[in-house]
Each structure stands twice: as C-alpha cells, then as structure tokens.
Amino acid sequence: MTFALFAEQLLNGLQFGVTLFLMAAGLTLIFGVMGLINLAHGSLYMVGAFACAAVAAWTGSFWLGLVASLAAAAGAGALVELLVIRRLYDRDHLDQVLATFALILIFSEAMRWLFGPFPLYLDMPALLQGAIILPGGIEYPLYRLAIIVIGIAVAIGLHLLIARTRIGMRIRAGSSDREMIAALGVDIGKLYTIVFALGAALAGFAGALVGVNQSVQVGMGEPVLILAFVVIVIGGIGSLRGALIGALLVGVIDTMGRFLLPQAFMLVMEPSAAATTGASLASMLIYVVMALILAFRPRGLFAPA
Amino acid sequence: MKKILAAALFGCAMMAANAAFADPVKIGMITTLSGGGAGLGVDVRDGFMLALKQSGNKDVTVIIKDDAQKPELAVQIADEMIQSDKVQILTGIIWSNLAMAVVPNAVGQDIFYLSPNAGPSALAGAKCNKNYFNVAWQNDNLHEAMGSYASEAGYKKTFILAPNYPAGTDALTGFKRFYKGELAGELFTKIGQTDYAAEIAQIRASGADSVFFFLPGGMGIAFMKQYAQSGIKIPVMGPGFSFDQDVLGAIGDAAIGVKNSSQWSKDLDNAANKKFVESFQAEYGRLPSLYASQGFDTANLILSALAKAKVTDADAFRAALKAADFATVRGKFKFGNNNHPIQDIYVREVVKDAGTLTNKIIGVAFKDHQDAYASQCKM
Amino acid sequence: MTREFWINGVLALLLLAAPFIALAFGESFYVTLATRVAILALAAVGLNLALGLGGLVSFGHAAFFGIGGYAAGLLAAEGLASMPLIWLVGAVVAGLVALATGAVSLRTSGVYFIMITLAFAQMIYYFVISWPTLGGEDGLSLALRNEFPFVNTLKPLNFFLIAYGLLLLALFVFARLRASRFGAALEGARQNETRLASLGIEVFPVRLWAFVLSAMITSVAGALYADLNRFVSPSMLSWHMSGELIVIVLLGGVGRLFGPVAGAAVFVLLEFALGGLTERWQLFLGLILLGTVLFARGGLLALFAGKARHG
Incomplete structure (x- = not known):
C-alpha cells in the first residue's frame, strides 16, 4: 500500500463525510428547533435530485438544475410542513416516526408516478469534469474536490447564519426556549416553516450534488437517511458542530473500513474469503462505532445542554 | 388460386x-x-x-x-x-x-x-x-461469457468486483470459471452502496489492465459515473444487465465503448x-x-x-x-436437460446511435452455451 | 365489563372464525391470510410490551423477528424440525441479544433510544446479509414446515390454530403482566421516572426485563413467520420491517391489549386489498397511515372503544 493510495482514501472518506453532513445538517437543525424526528428527510433529498435532473435535461444547464433542486426541495418541505408536520410538534416521537414513515411511501410513489420507473440521467457541468493531480502525485476527480469545498462552505455559511443573523438568533432562541420566543412576539409558526424549508433545501441540494455521482432513482434517499441519523446521533442531536464532526467521522471510518478490513483479513485468509469476511465486517463497522460512542456518551459527542 | x-x-x-x-x-x-x-x-x-x-x-x-x-x-x-x-x-x-x-x-x-x-x-x-x-x-451465464471474452481479448490482470450477496459471489465465480489470466484484485461491495470512491482508488493502485464488475441497477449507474470521472483509462466490462436500455440513459456517455455480454441485442x-x-x-x-x-x-x-x-x-x-x-x-x-436454455451469448459494445445510447453486437462469446449446473440436475 | 372487553372478544372470535368460514367457501387462501394476521399480531404484542407499556420506542424489533426466523431456518437445515424447540432456541438467542443491546440502549432515551435500536438492528441485518453461511440475500429455504407434537402442521388450518394459540397465550401474558407490580412499575416509569425513583424502585432493570421479554415474544412470531413462508430472508431484519411493526401497534392502539390484533388485521387486509386494486398501492397505504396518525389518535381501538384508561 502506497502513501498516495492511503491519502486518496482519506480524501474519499472526507468527501463522503461532507455529503453526509449536508443531509445531517438539515436533520439536526429541524430536531434542534422543533424537536421533530423526520424520516422523510431522505425523500426531500430525492426530490432535489429529481428536480435537478429534470431541469438540467430540459434546459441543458446543470446550474439551473441545482437552483431548481433548492427551490423544489424547499417548496416541498414548506408544503409538507404546512399540511402535515405542523400537527406533529406536540406529539410524541412515535407519532412523528409513523407519520413521516407514511410520507416516505407517498413521496416515493409520487415521484415514480411523475417520472416513471427508470433512473434519470444527470451529469456534472463541463467545468467540473475530469481529474487533477494533487501534490504527492494523487490523481483525484475534480468534482469530488468541489463537493468537499462546497460542503465546507455550507458548514461555514450555516454557522454564520445561526451565529450572526436575526433569523439565526430566533432559531437559537427557538431551540433553547420555545415559550420565551413566542413571548417575544416572534411568529413561531412562520419560523418553523422557514427552518423546515431550510433543512429541506439542504437535503435537496445534497441530493442534486450526489445525484450527479450516483443514480437518480426512487428510493435513493433511504440508505443515506439512515447514515445521516447515525451521524446526528453520534454528534449529539441538535448540534451543528456535532453533525459536522459526526459526518466526517462516519465518512472516514466507513471508507477506511471498506478499504483496510479486507486487506487485514488477507494476511490470515485466502483472498476470496478475506474479501467477503472483510466486506461483511466493514458494512457493520459504523454501527459498532455508534453503539460504542453511545455506550459511553448516551447523548452523543456534542449534545446541547 | x-x-x-x-x-x-x-x-x-x-x-x-x-x-x-x-x-x-x-x-x-x-x-x-x-x-x-x-x-x-x-x-x-x-x-x-x-x-x-x-x-x-x-x-x-x-x-x-x-x-x-x-x-x-x-x-x-x-x-x-x-x-x-x-x-x-x-x-x-x-x-x-x-x-x-x-x-x-x-x-x-x-x-x-x-x-x-x-x-x-x-x-x-x-x-x-x-x-x-x-x-x-442461468445467473452465471453472462458473467461466464465476459470471462471468456476477457481471455480472448488478451487481458492478463483483471480487477473484479460485485456486491457481497449470493448473486454477486456467483457472478465472480462465473467470470473466473472462464477467465484464464490472473486477478489484479477481487472486491465485494456493500449491497445498496452508492459511493465507490474507495474501490476505484484501489483499482487505480492495483495495476490492472481491465475491470469486470457486476453491480445491478442503481449501484452500476453510480459506479460507472464515478469511474468515468476518476480519470482511469483501464477498459471496463460487465454483464448486459449493467448496460441495457433501462439504465444506459442514466449512465450517459460514460458508457460508450464498454463491452458487455447478453443473449439478446436490439440489432x-x-x-x-x-x-x-x-x-x-x-x-x-x-x-x-x-x-x-x-x-x-x-x-x-x-x-x-x-x-x-x-x-x-x-x-x-x-x-x-x-x-x-x-x-x-x-x-x-x-x-437443456434441466429446462434451462442452451443458447448463444454475444459480446456487445455500447454505442451512440442517432443520439441514443444503445448496444451493438461485436462478437460471439459462446455458441450453444449450457450452464455449469446441468449435470447436477437429476432429470 | 367495559366496551373494550366486548370489542376484544369480538376481535378474537372474528380472527378465529375467519379461516373456518373461508374453508367452508373453499377459499383456502384466506386461511393463509388469517395466519399471517395472527403471526404479525403476535410480533406486535411483543413490541407493544416495550412500546406500549414501557414507552420504549424500539425501531429495531425486526432484529428479534429475524432471529426467530433464522433459528427456524438454521435448525430445520440441521434436521431439528420441532417447533417448540425452535421457539425456545430463538427466544433464548433473541433474549440474550436483547439483554446485551438493551443494556447499552436503555442508557439513552428519547430519539437516541429510537436510533440506537435501529443501529443495532442494522448491524445484525448487515451481518446476516453478508455472512456466507446464512444464505445472504437469498436467505434459507425450509423444505417442509417444521413439526409440532401430535399435529399435522402441513394442514393450513392446523398451522393457523398453532399461531392463534400462541397469540392468545401472549395476550394472556401481556394482560397478567400489565396487572402485576412489574407492569405497574413499567408504566410508572413511562409516566414519571423521578416519582418511581423516589419510591425506591430502580427503573433500569424493570425496563431491561421488559425489553428482553418483548424481544422473546417477537422472536417466536419470527419463527412462525418463517414456517408460514417456508423460508427466511434478510428482509425480515430490515428497517422496513421494524417500521411495519410500529405501524401495526400504532394502527391498533398503543398499549392496548388487542391493539396489535386490530392493527395487524387492518394492515394485512389493506396491503392485500390495495395491492389487488392498483400498482400504486403504496401511495394509498401511505395516505391512510398518515390519516390515521393525524386524525385518529390512539389508533383504531380508540375510535371504537374510547380513549385508553391509562395513557
């Protein structure tokens, strides 16, 4: 194993972590402010990817598609919040789980109704195509580097939004004391709709970015949804910093596990068996890590007080 | 009359x-x-x-x-x-x-x-x-055809990968049954996996002269797109499932030139x-x-x-x-005796025909091919 | 006698009568459907113990359901085809797994508990799907239905009666437990943890044992499910299955004795009827579930029998 390969895998882990962060940020924001557990977050991710693919195919411009993904996911989020989610804030988590589970079924079939059963085509803009050579001789896809940069930019942007702006102040107030903020004369219903739409837009944005690299199809949000939950639970639900660190941790551990475990088994087993055994354990690895972290810190690494 | x-x-x-x-x-x-x-x-x-x-x-x-x-x-x-x-x-x-x-x-x-x-x-x-x-x-057939093609095309070091489930292990077994070269690497991926950066990095580092993969549905689309942008120029091949009309549109031009096997083709x-x-x-x-x-x-x-x-x-x-x-x-x-087909299996290449991605036959991998399990069938 | 008591009685009799009526009309398929209802209801009774009485929202009960199923598949492959033995082995293994995972999970609460139970179930799911000797995604087939002393289990009606009998037994255990000191402690812990602690009752062991017992009941249902379908597959362990079990409990009514029975009946019939009507049945299933959560709080039994007396 060369240093270049090891470094490339670390970069891959980082990039995977950053995409998970885009999903997890919205999820943790929504939970932090409204106390809502939203299984349908993966569906909003799917909506973003489909909107991007459809608009990009129609106009020929990926960038317009990206804008469309933000608009469609935010719009779908706001609509769902007004029609359904709004009635769930004062319910227990059980009702929220069931209602948003139902939303997954509805979204999936609705998308299939609209776009048909076949995967959609979505390609990256010409600007970001190809690979570049990094210092140390690592050849790395430009698009993946772009995702890392975008993800970090979004993290900084969200931090500034929450720490420095009026709406951010209200969001912070909303997550620490709900009665207080209502007493201050803030329209809490509107605030909640905005926060939910913001979280949805982040998910849709992630869906569009990842859709370029993957397959835009019904059900694409579910695997990443579960990973995003793992991320926010490790990081501490409601904490943006926790979501970022949890996402990077999960991204790097998962990637390195897939890479290193089969090689480790190769030292003691014949290649085919090592490949299957290593792959089996690698697929369980992040859940083991999550269980270990929660065993020692039951509220995650950075749970807000 | x-x-x-x-x-x-x-x-x-x-x-x-x-x-x-x-x-x-x-x-x-x-x-x-x-x-x-x-x-x-x-x-x-x-x-x-x-x-x-x-x-x-x-x-x-x-x-x-x-x-x-x-x-x-x-x-x-x-x-x-x-x-x-x-x-x-x-x-x-x-x-x-x-x-x-x-x-x-x-x-x-x-x-x-x-x-x-x-x-x-x-x-x-x-x-x-x-x-x-x-x-x-029979599930192995199209993979066997690709194994045979890889040998004939003169590949000596093929990197193979498939999801870690029975059809995946069968696919790699089928490929190896007819492939005579050595393996540059063998990988099993997580079922439903959508990010293949780690696997692609290993392919790049392995010194392989060709890649064979079986990743059905969305997994294959994701792999092909990510492979194309990684800048690796090693030729890719796979069974027809990963390159047929239902998914070609979603993979896009990244699929052009890929060899794949099928018992049927549009042409x-x-x-x-x-x-x-x-x-x-x-x-x-x-x-x-x-x-x-x-x-x-x-x-x-x-x-x-x-x-x-x-x-x-x-x-x-x-x-x-x-x-x-x-x-x-x-x-x-x-x-055949086990009620499974005895048929020709073709090698196809993905081409762009009047703006649409599709396949065209470039050769025959097997004539009257029967599966490897027929002898175990007592019928 | 309360109204709920009579409704429960009617439900129990309806489920028992359904296969006999079906057979009288020569529609043997409905016996299978009724068996499916009984088995899913049994699994949900197990979940209801943790979720309804204890307030422990486990999003990972598919793990225990699947453990029971794989016990049936693996033991049958070894030639140990006796149902009671399979149930015992499945329940012991599921109980031990629940003891270990529960000991970690119960240190958390709220959303963390939901998610950590999900994570443990996913761990088991990925283990089973990728470990070669467990048959991977193909699962394991059962050549014949497993045996029960003195009963020909191949006859659909007999197999239904076995499942139905176990369901009644589990309901009896649930009812007795709810009325016991243990049940009172469990419900007390759900409603007001600090008050219970001030009474000198330790909450953790009460919850842990409830979680273990809940897992054991669900695993027996899993073993029956494997026998009903004549195979086991990792989809029994998937998070969708965990979700469906929660849906069943909620549809019927959380914490109610017969909630799981009503929920399972409605869920299976909906899946069956909608699947026959349109290929977009999942859309309508989603809409119906959503409607139930939003407008029929407390589940179906609450609609007919009024709000639960504890809750």
Missing part, C-alpha cells in the same frame, strides 16, 4: 388453434412494479403483454401483481394466485431471492413456473424441477426480433431492454405450447414447453 389456398390453409390453422385454445388459461404474473427496481418488472410485463396482444389470443387471462421486491409479499401473492385465483402458470419474478422463495413451493404444487429473468444456481442444479422452465439464462438480425423491436417502440414509445425481450419470449413460449396442448394435460403441455417451438427474438433457443 394461391390466395384461396392460403386462405383455406390459414382457416384450418385457425380452427386447429381454436380447438386447442378453447379452454381458458390463467397466468399469474408476480413482478416488481414499485420501488427502486420497478423498471425491470415494468419491462418484463410490457414485453409479455405485447406478445399476448399480438397473438390475439382471447382465452388467456393474465393476473398481474406487484411484489415490491419483498420475498414475503411474493410468497403471499403466489399463495393467493394458486389457491384463490386458481392460476395454472406462474411467471414474472425478477430477483433470484424472490424466485428461491416462491418457485420450489409453486412447482411442488404442480404449477408451471416460467422464469423471465432470475436463474439461481440451485434451481438449475440439485433443485431442478420438471415444471420449472427458465426462459432467460440481432432475425425477423422476429425486428418485428419485436419495432412494435415495442410503437406500443410503448421507448426501446426494449433485455428484460422486455425475455418477457416477450416467455409469453411466446407459453402461447406456442398452448397451441399444441391443453395446460390441464400437464404431461403434454410440459413436452410442448420443452420443445420450445416458438419464434424467439434471440434467433434460436432450446432447453
């Missing part, structure tokens, strides 16, 4: 056909019409129903139900179709794990099962059954196929896929057997199925 004679002959043929068709026949189709894998089920169904429509046969009713790719649901639907709807023939299942759940039990109850897609090794070998006919392929030169491709396009407004061709062949096989024998006369009907006396879109088709 000729015309009259032809008309008379035609009339006789119709009467003979009517005599055999007289009994109503019920076919149950269990297939995947919802969720991420729906595209395959839709194609099988559309191909099947097109053949039925063209036949004009009014005595056949088809009951279609969605299994949502859940094995438990497929079993429940099979029970319902057998016990409640009293179907005589079942077909439609796309996935091997669902076939393993449904088929042994259905054929045990003297129901005929014709597989339009899945061909798990157990059903071809030790668990073969006289009432189970596979009209597609196969025979009359039945030309008519099939044309009429499928006219009926549904899209190009048919491998799966559609298999659905179409399955229906025509059933119709050909029904023209010869009543389904209630199980022995005669079974013999009529086994004769495989129908105009297949593959050009030729016959069954």
Whole structure:
C-alpha cells in the first residue's frame, strides 16, 4: 500500500463525510428547533435530485438544475410542513416516526408516478469534469474536490447564519426556549416553516450534488437517511458542530473500513474469503462505532445542554 | 388460386388453434412494479403483454401483481394466485431471492413456473424441477461469457468486483470459471452502496489492465459515473444487465465503448426480433431492454405450447414447453436437460446511435452455451 | 365489563372464525391470510410490551423477528424440525441479544433510544446479509414446515390454530403482566421516572426485563413467520420491517391489549386489498397511515372503544 493510495482514501472518506453532513445538517437543525424526528428527510433529498435532473435535461444547464433542486426541495418541505408536520410538534416521537414513515411511501410513489420507473440521467457541468493531480502525485476527480469545498462552505455559511443573523438568533432562541420566543412576539409558526424549508433545501441540494455521482432513482434517499441519523446521533442531536464532526467521522471510518478490513483479513485468509469476511465486517463497522460512542456518551459527542 | 389456398390453409390453422385454445388459461404474473427496481418488472410485463396482444389470443387471462421486491409479499401473492385465483402458470419474478422463495413451493404444487429473468444456481442444479422452465439464462451465464471474452481479448490482470450477496459471489465465480489470466484484485461491495470512491482508488493502485464488475441497477449507474470521472483509462466490462436500455440513459456517455455480454441485442438480425423491436417502440414509445425481450419470449413460449396442448394435460403441455417451438427474438433457443436454455451469448459494445445510447453486437462469446449446473440436475 | 372487553372478544372470535368460514367457501387462501394476521399480531404484542407499556420506542424489533426466523431456518437445515424447540432456541438467542443491546440502549432515551435500536438492528441485518453461511440475500429455504407434537402442521388450518394459540397465550401474558407490580412499575416509569425513583424502585432493570421479554415474544412470531413462508430472508431484519411493526401497534392502539390484533388485521387486509386494486398501492397505504396518525389518535381501538384508561 502506497502513501498516495492511503491519502486518496482519506480524501474519499472526507468527501463522503461532507455529503453526509449536508443531509445531517438539515436533520439536526429541524430536531434542534422543533424537536421533530423526520424520516422523510431522505425523500426531500430525492426530490432535489429529481428536480435537478429534470431541469438540467430540459434546459441543458446543470446550474439551473441545482437552483431548481433548492427551490423544489424547499417548496416541498414548506408544503409538507404546512399540511402535515405542523400537527406533529406536540406529539410524541412515535407519532412523528409513523407519520413521516407514511410520507416516505407517498413521496416515493409520487415521484415514480411523475417520472416513471427508470433512473434519470444527470451529469456534472463541463467545468467540473475530469481529474487533477494533487501534490504527492494523487490523481483525484475534480468534482469530488468541489463537493468537499462546497460542503465546507455550507458548514461555514450555516454557522454564520445561526451565529450572526436575526433569523439565526430566533432559531437559537427557538431551540433553547420555545415559550420565551413566542413571548417575544416572534411568529413561531412562520419560523418553523422557514427552518423546515431550510433543512429541506439542504437535503435537496445534497441530493442534486450526489445525484450527479450516483443514480437518480426512487428510493435513493433511504440508505443515506439512515447514515445521516447515525451521524446526528453520534454528534449529539441538535448540534451543528456535532453533525459536522459526526459526518466526517462516519465518512472516514466507513471508507477506511471498506478499504483496510479486507486487506487485514488477507494476511490470515485466502483472498476470496478475506474479501467477503472483510466486506461483511466493514458494512457493520459504523454501527459498532455508534453503539460504542453511545455506550459511553448516551447523548452523543456534542449534545446541547 | 394461391390466395384461396392460403386462405383455406390459414382457416384450418385457425380452427386447429381454436380447438386447442378453447379452454381458458390463467397466468399469474408476480413482478416488481414499485420501488427502486420497478423498471425491470415494468419491462418484463410490457414485453409479455405485447406478445399476448399480438397473438390475439382471447382465452388467456393474465393476473398481474406487484411484489415490491419483498420475498414475503411474493410468497403471499403466489399463495393467493394458486389457491384463490386458481392460476395454472406462474411467471414474472425478477430477483433470484424472490424466485428461491416462491418457485420450489409453486412447482411442488404442480404449477408451471416460467422464469423471465432470475436463474439461481440451485434451481438449475440439485433443485431442478420438471415444471420449472427458465426462459432467460442461468445467473452465471453472462458473467461466464465476459470471462471468456476477457481471455480472448488478451487481458492478463483483471480487477473484479460485485456486491457481497449470493448473486454477486456467483457472478465472480462465473467470470473466473472462464477467465484464464490472473486477478489484479477481487472486491465485494456493500449491497445498496452508492459511493465507490474507495474501490476505484484501489483499482487505480492495483495495476490492472481491465475491470469486470457486476453491480445491478442503481449501484452500476453510480459506479460507472464515478469511474468515468476518476480519470482511469483501464477498459471496463460487465454483464448486459449493467448496460441495457433501462439504465444506459442514466449512465450517459460514460458508457460508450464498454463491452458487455447478453443473449439478446436490439440489432440481432432475425425477423422476429425486428418485428419485436419495432412494435415495442410503437406500443410503448421507448426501446426494449433485455428484460422486455425475455418477457416477450416467455409469453411466446407459453402461447406456442398452448397451441399444441391443453395446460390441464400437464404431461403434454410440459413436452410442448420443452420443445420450445416458438419464434424467439434471440434467433434460436432450446432447453437443456434441466429446462434451462442452451443458447448463444454475444459480446456487445455500447454505442451512440442517432443520439441514443444503445448496444451493438461485436462478437460471439459462446455458441450453444449450457450452464455449469446441468449435470447436477437429476432429470 | 367495559366496551373494550366486548370489542376484544369480538376481535378474537372474528380472527378465529375467519379461516373456518373461508374453508367452508373453499377459499383456502384466506386461511393463509388469517395466519399471517395472527403471526404479525403476535410480533406486535411483543413490541407493544416495550412500546406500549414501557414507552420504549424500539425501531429495531425486526432484529428479534429475524432471529426467530433464522433459528427456524438454521435448525430445520440441521434436521431439528420441532417447533417448540425452535421457539425456545430463538427466544433464548433473541433474549440474550436483547439483554446485551438493551443494556447499552436503555442508557439513552428519547430519539437516541429510537436510533440506537435501529443501529443495532442494522448491524445484525448487515451481518446476516453478508455472512456466507446464512444464505445472504437469498436467505434459507425450509423444505417442509417444521413439526409440532401430535399435529399435522402441513394442514393450513392446523398451522393457523398453532399461531392463534400462541397469540392468545401472549395476550394472556401481556394482560397478567400489565396487572402485576412489574407492569405497574413499567408504566410508572413511562409516566414519571423521578416519582418511581423516589419510591425506591430502580427503573433500569424493570425496563431491561421488559425489553428482553418483548424481544422473546417477537422472536417466536419470527419463527412462525418463517414456517408460514417456508423460508427466511434478510428482509425480515430490515428497517422496513421494524417500521411495519410500529405501524401495526400504532394502527391498533398503543398499549392496548388487542391493539396489535386490530392493527395487524387492518394492515394485512389493506396491503392485500390495495395491492389487488392498483400498482400504486403504496401511495394509498401511505395516505391512510398518515390519516390515521393525524386524525385518529390512539389508533383504531380508540375510535371504537374510547380513549385508553391509562395513557
């Protein structure tokens, strides 16, 4: 194993972590402010990817598609919040789980109704195509580097939004004391709709970015949804910093596990068996890590007080 | 005079056909019409129903139900179709794990099962059954063809990967069965995985001269897109599943030039196929896929057997199925001892034809190929 | 006698009568459907113990359901085809797994508990799907239905009666437990943890044992499910299955004795009826579930029998 390969895998882990962060940020924001557990977050991710693919195919411009993904996911989020989610804030988590589970079924079939059963085509803009050579001789896809940069930019942007702006102040107030903020004369219903739409837009944005690299199809949000939950639970639900660190941790551990475990088994087993055994354990690895972290810190690494 | 004679002959043929068709026949189709894998089920169904429509046969009713790719649901639907709807023939299942759940039990109850897609090794070998006919392929076949092609193309160090589940391990076993070079690496990925950066990095570092992968559905689309942008120039090959009409559009130009194996192709030169491709396009407004061709062949096989024998006369009907006396879109088709196909398998290349991505045949990997499990079948 | 008591009685009799009526009309398929209802209801009774009485929202009960199923598949492959033995082995293994995972999970609460139970179930799911000897995604087939002393289990009606009998037994255990000191402690812990602690009752062991017992009941249902379908597959362990079990409990009514029975009946019939009507049945299933949560709080039994007396 060369240093270049090891470094490339670390970069891959980082990039995977950053995409998970885009999903997890919205999820943790929504939970932090409204106390809502939203299984349908993966569906909003799917909506973003489909909107991007459809608009990009129609106009020929990926960038317009990206804008469309933000608009469609935010719009779908706001609509769902007004029609359904709004009635769930004062319910227990059980009702929220069931209602948003139902939303997954509805979204999936609705998308299939609209776009048909076949995967959609979505390609990256010409600007970001190809690979570049990094210092140390690592050849790395430009698009993946772009995702890392975008993800970090979004993290900084969200931090500034929450720490420095009026709406951010209200969001912070909303997550620490709900009665207080209502007493201050803030329209809490509107605030909640905005926060939910913001979280949805982040998910849709992630869906569009990842859709370029993957397959835009019904059900694409579910695997990443579960990973995003793992991320926010490790990081501490409601904490943006926790979501970022949890996402990077999960991204790097998962990637390195897939890479290193089969090689480790190769030292003691014949290649085919090592490949299957290593792959089996690698697929369980992040859940083991999550269980270990929660065993020692039951509220995650950075749970807000 | 000729015309009259032809008309008379035609009339006789119709009467003979009517005599055999007289009994109503019920076919149950269990297939995947919802969720991420729906595209395959839709194609099988559309191909099947097109053949039925063209036949004009009014005595056949088809009951279609969605299994949502859940094995438990497929079993429940099979029970319902057998016990409640009293179907005589079942077909439609796309996935091997669902076939393993449904088929042994259905054929045990003297129901005929014709597989339009899945061909798990157990059903071809030790668990073969006289009432189970596979009209597609045994699961290993297309991978074996690619293994044979890789050797012929002179590849010496191939990197192979597949998801870590039975069809995946079977795929790599099938490839290795006919591949003579050495392996640059062998990897099993997580099922449903969508990010292949780690695997692609390993391929790059392995010094391979070619890559063989089996990643069905969305997994393959994701892999191909990410592989194309990684800048690696090592040639890729795979079974036809990853490069057929249902997914090519989603992969895009990244697929151009990729070699893949299939028992069917849109440009196969025979009359039945030309008519099939044309009429499928006219009926549904899209190009048919491998799966559609298999659905179409399955229906025509059933119709050909029904023209010869009543389904209630199980022995005669079974013999009529086994004769495989129908105009297949593959050009030729016959069954081996284990009721699995003995057929040619082609090597295709993905090309862009008038703006649409599609496949064209560039060679033959196997002539009259039979699966490796036939000898284990005591039938 | 309360109204709920009579409704429960009617439900129990209806489920028992359904297969006999079906057979009288020669529709043997409905016996299978009724068996499916009984088995899913049994699994949900197990979940209801943790979720309804204890307030422990486990999003990972599919793991225990699947453990029972794989016990049936693996033991049958070894030639140990006796149902009671399979149930015992499945329940012991599921109980031990629940003891270990519960000991970690119960240190958390709220959303963390939901998610950590999900994570443990996913761990088991990925283990089973990728470990070669467990049959991977294909699962394991059962050549014949497993045996029960003095009963021909191959007859659908007999198999239904076995499942139904176990369901009644589990309901009896649930009812007795709810009325016991243990049940009172469990419900007390759900409603007011600090008050219970001030009474000198330790909450953790009460919850842990409830979780273990809940897992054991669900695993027996899993073993029956494997026998009903004549195979086991990893989809029994998937998070969708966990979700469906929660849906069943909620549809019927959380914490109610017969909630799981009503929920399972409605869920199976909906899946069956909608699946026959349209290929977009999942859309309508979603809409119906959503409607139930939003407008029929407390589940179906609350609609007919009024709000639960504890809750």
